[in-house]
Amino acid sequence: MSFVEYSEEIREGDVAIVYLGHESMMPVKVRHGAQTQTRYGAIRHSADLIGKRYGAKVTCSKGGWVHVLHPTPELWTVTLPHRTQILYTTDIATITLMLELKPGSVVCESGTGSGSLSHAILRSIAPTGHLHTVEFHQQRAQIAKEEFAEHRVDHLVTVSNADVCKDGFGVAGVADAVFLDIPSPWEAVPHAKAALKSHGGRVCSFSPCMEQAQKTCEALLALNFEEINTLEVVLRVHEVRTVSMPLADFGADFGPPAPPLPAVTLKTTTPPREMAAHTGYLTFATKPRTRIV
Structure with a gap:
């Protein structure tokens, strides 16, 4: 494992990134016989990490699971x-x-x-x-x-x-x-x-x-x-969403009332109300x- 070269397999001594979901991550120094506690249970380094491929899905002792990612400068940040x-x-x-x-x-x-x-x-x-x-x-x-x-x-x-x-x-x-x-x-x-x-x-x-x-x-x-x-x-991130807008009915000058006009589905963006x-x-x-x- 190196931060500038990609490795396929997790080895002892590597610094792996454990992804817990919802942008929650933690770095782990991989060692024989060691364990890392997570909210999903323990990860046993010898059995669950060493020899596995980076990106693998690892099941913890309580039955929950995490992904183990190769370190990058972005993940380290x-x-x-x-x-x-x-x-x-x-x-x-x-x-x-x-x-x-x-x-x-x-x-x-x-x-x-x-x-x-x-x-x-x-x-x-x-x-x-x-x-x-x-x-x-x-x-x-x-x-x-x-x-x-x-x-x-x-x-x-x-x-x-x-x-x-x-x-x-x-x-x-x-x-x-x-x-x-x-x-x-x-x-x-x-x-x-x-x-x-x-x-x-x-x-x-x-x-x-x-x-x-x-x-x-x-x-x-x-x-x-x-x-x-x-x-x-x-950095300003806009939220993209789908909205439904009715077409405007300006009325008729003569004749019977027109049937209701169908609505139009559009994509729109909303700027954040608060931002860093x-x-x-x-x-x-x-x-x-x-x-x-």
């Missing part, structure tokens, strides 16, 4: 243990698109946090890319390092415990893209520019407040970054190519 606030799939998809990540890309990230975005980056840049991720908090950095090893992606990532605003990313001239998720990203912009390759690259900064985004844009402009823009991703709106502002910019005189 909704089941991971929170050490910090995290980014979710809507913003993550925009970030990986706008940073133009692809297999072989080299990326610098700060801070690592709970690793939600990190796993999506690793899948995008595998099998030949590399992620340099920096976390200010020592314990969080160590836990992230252990998780990457457990998820068998540690060959694609280097975890550092440092203050990126003071010390930078520990690399220079190697990155195709830089991502910043820190309280004062404008202080790290010079280090981001130094980490990017001489032929240019992309920067993204995530900030919950517009004042942070403004200061970051000013810092990017001062260092001659181009194509600077800030966007906010708002603001998550944060994403500021993107491009480092221009170094001109050789």
